[in-house]
Amino acid sequence: MSQLAVFHRLSDSELWNQVCLGSEQAFEVAIERYQTLICTVAYNICGDLVLSEDVAQETFWAAWRTRLALAEPGKLKAWLCGIARNLALQAGARNGRSAGTSEVAVSDREAETADPAQVAVSREEGQLVWQTLQQIPETYREPLLLYYREQQSITDVARALDLTEETVRQRLSRGRALLRDQMADLVAGVLSRTRPTRGFTLAVLAGAGMTATGTHTALAGAAVVGTSGVAAGTSAGPTALAGGAVSAGLVGSFLGALGGLAGGWVGFWLPAQVAATRAERTLLMRVGTRLLCGSLIFLALMLLLAWWGLPALDGFAKFAAWGGLLAVYVLFVIVETSGLILTLRRWRVNPGPNLEPNETRLRTALQR
Structure with missing residues (x-):
């Protein structure tokens, strides 16, 4: 069994102890384990897909630099989420953005390689998605975001948010209903115009x-x-x-x-x-x-x-x-x-x- 495979079987506490010893492979496993959650937490705050990935990267960099500061390694997930939330709020303030007015940015690499028409469509899609999502209370929005990013796995969402599967199902059901309400309003707006x-x-x-x-x-x-x-x-x-x-x-x-x-x-x-x-x-x-x-x-x-x-x-x-x-x-x-x-x-x-x-x-x- 490879060293990475061994690290994948470790608990958060055991894994982070290895990170504190300087193991880069253990840190790689920690990133893979929580990258979806951290990106989603950041996006839930800043409403910008590209910016949320930047925030997630900064979160893991900060965690590596301050890895010895985590007194209870078993609380790794909550610690990473806390860092991500703080950085997302700071990034939004620096860029003059808020969840209600965020615009989707395009990275320099994407701008160089992507077709201009596709970039424009991506901007419009990103803005439309967030304009719809931001109308949903955070209690229902975060499970909904994770559900689609975790390949529609209720079990994974429940584990990531420390909730029961039944609670996740209820919040997803309510979140979908609110999403349909927003789409109904969109249809009404088109018809009125x-x-x-x-x-x-x-x-x-x-x-x-x-x-x-x-x-x-x-x-x-x-x-x-x-x-x-x-x-x-x-x-x-x-x-x-x-x-x-x-x-x-x-x-x-x-x-x-x-x-x-x-x-x-x-x-x-x-x-x-x-x-x-x-x-x-x-x-x-x-x-x-x-x-x-x-x-x-x-x-x-x-x-x-x-x-x-x-x-x-x-x-x-x-x-x-x-x-x-x-x-x-x-x-x-x-x-x-x-x-x-x-x-x-x-x-x-x-x-x-x-x-x-x-x-x-x-x-x-x-x-x-």
């Missing part, structure tokens, strides 16, 4: 006062695109106005609106693929499908109104036709999105039978 904007209202008001068929066609496309949040349809309106080309304005606006609808569908499809449970995925897909169908119907009605209806209307009737159609569509969007948000929040409080995990290929790949 895709509602009709002020530009849509102005387009409707402007269209109500115009009489040329080409003008109505272009503005119809612009209004529809305003609903889907796509600039292409809006730019098609002025083109049709300038040239008086009814067909060009119609086709350009229609294609722009379809592009916006496609983007909206992707906005539902992606969250559905990475949802925590199959029930959430099904709910998101159903709501997304209904909104897509409703938007297509709204688009068709707007084009029909612009092509055939508005030229025959005058004054208030023209405005009422635009406004009525818009009001019905906005009400439809509000009802669908509100129902989605309320259902997701109700499931957070009382999951019931909706706990079957979502095992899509995309979610499985992201978890690797």
Whole structure:
């Protein structure tokens, strides 16, 4: 049996006694034994993946320099965690960071070798992960971090935190529920940002006062695109106005609106693929499908109104036709999105039978 293998079988107290005698191999084993825990403790405080690894390295260096200061070697784990917490707080203060405002840094070596696009994605992913995690109380966040870093082993997490396995299970369950709440709020935020904007209202008001068929066609496309949040349809309106080309304005606006609808569908499809449970995925897909169908119907009605209806209307009737159609569509969007948000929040409080995990290929790949 090799010397390293012998050291791996030693208790913390026996191992650190060997470290105090100057054994570098024993120190190597101590690092391997607690590096995941120390990196996680540091990340839990500073919220920065790269900085947390720097802090963990400094922790072990400090432990080596002051190895004789540990009066009770059996408390090695608690001693290392204490050093890591202090260094993480100091590092955050030096860098002007806090858990709420930390940004993911990229090391010089990574910056030299990594693709710039991948570096940018890594920054965004790191920021999104921490922005979500920092909303979870530390009592539940630390076990959750360790659980995924310890290859999803409840036994290892319990041993690292000196907790019972049952306590770890309870905290993990609560932590996952809080994570799902944060994702529900993220979905709600995305949906709220895709509602009709002020530009849509102005387009409707402007269209109500115009009489040329080409003008109505272009503005119809612009209004529809305003609903889907796509600039292409809006730019098609002025083109049709300038040239008086009814067909060009119609086709350009229609294609722009379809592009916006496609983007909206992707906005539902992606969250559905990475949802925590199959029930959430099904709910998101159903709501997304209904909104897509409703938007297509709204688009068709707007084009029909612009092509055939508005030229025959005058004054208030023209405005009422635009406004009525818009009001019905906005009400439809509000009802669908509100129902989605309320259902997701109700499931957070009382999951019931909706706990079957979502095992899509995309979610499985992201978890690797």
